[in-house]
Amino acid sequence: MASYNLAHIKIDDLEIIGYSVAGEETVVAMPQLDVCFDIGKAPNQIIPINNVLLTHGHMDHAAGIAYYLSHRNFCGQSPGTILAPENLLKPIREIIDAWSRLDGNKLPANLVGVKPGDEYQIKPNLFTRVFPTKHSKGSVGYSVIEKRKKIKPEYAELTGPQIVELKKQGIEIDYPLEIPIATYLGDTQYVDFSQLKYIVESKILIAECTFYQTEHTNRAEAGRHMHINEFAALIEKLQNEHIVITHTTQRTPMRDIRRILKDTLPTEKYDKIVLLMANRRR
Numbered sequence: 001m002a003s004y005n006l007a008h009i010k011i012d013d014l015e016i017i018g019y020s021v022a023g024e025e026t027v028v029a030m031p032q033l034d035v036c037f038d039i040g041k042a043p044n045q046i047i048p049i050n051n052v053l054l055t056h057g058h059m060d061h062a063a064g065i066a067y068y069l070s071h072r073n074f075c076g077q078s079p080g081t082i083l084a085p086e087n088l089l090k091p092i093r094e095i096i097d098a099w100s101r102l103d104g105n106k107l108p109a110n111l112v113g114v115k116p117g118d119e120y121q122i123k124p125n126l127f128t129r130v131f132p133t134k135h136s137k138g139s140v141g142y143s144v145i146e147k148r149k150k151i152k153p154e155y156a157e158l159t160g161p162q163i164v165e166l167k168k169q170g171i172e173i174d175y176p177l178e179i180p181i182a183t184y185l186g187d188t189q190y191v192d193f194s195q196l197k198y199i200v201e202s203k204i205l206i207a208e209c210t211f212y213q214t215e216h217t218n219r220a221e222a223g224r225h226m227h228i229n230e231f232a233a234l235i236e237k238l239q240n241e242h243i244v245i246t247h248t249t250q251r252t253p254m255r256d257i258r259r260i261l262k263d264t265l266p267t268e269k270y271d272k273i274v275l276l277m278a279n280r281r282r
């Protein structure tokens, strides 16, 4: 049963479900990819997802770790996999051990420490690549990338039997192709992500844009978050088909956020934007 309402976005055959308000809670799941970016307070709807990709250790992003593991165990599911920056692995283990003692049941967990550049396989044809962000010590973001094989152009016209013959001879007729499906930045200050091709070309970008008003520029700086002006500079250099904004502040009403986005971004970019918490009542 749903513990509370989550926002729901559908992009082609992919769903994004989640809740993300700055300082309160952030959890963003993509069930078809079997990943949940950050865990928030572990709403029930995300418990069946096998992989949690944690960006950093702030409470509003990480509080639900123990409940997620415990509830999967309770429901007879396999231990959940949690990817987290490697510097957080020790405190995460300590929390899991403490909860195990408190609860009287050992919490099974598959913990994986990650650092920028690491890759982790999610499904046979799907993996995540880790990249650095600028928010807290060791903080990271994740791209989920599909692996496909594509036939080399020189062999494209061949018939089935000819292909079989070449394969028999041990000739490589195809080459690996990477298709970045979704990139989640987590909490971060402005970073020029246009240096990373798989982020530039990611079909979906899920990005924080916390602050909107001019007087909130200092807050963005102090909390290591993005202000709309930095967000505009960031997405200008990217080519994502869809951009999902998360982590909006409660200090600015949603209707004002929408207006400021419209006034600040070029129409071509504004048309690609979806606000995860579009229906937030403020």
Ligand SMILES: [Zn+2]
Pocket (backbone or CB within 6 Å): 022, 023, 026, 058, 060, 061, 187, 247
């Ligand atoms: Zn946050």
Ligand SMILES: [Zn+2]
Pocket (backbone or CB within 6 Å): 056, 058, 135, 187
């Ligand atoms: Zn944070």
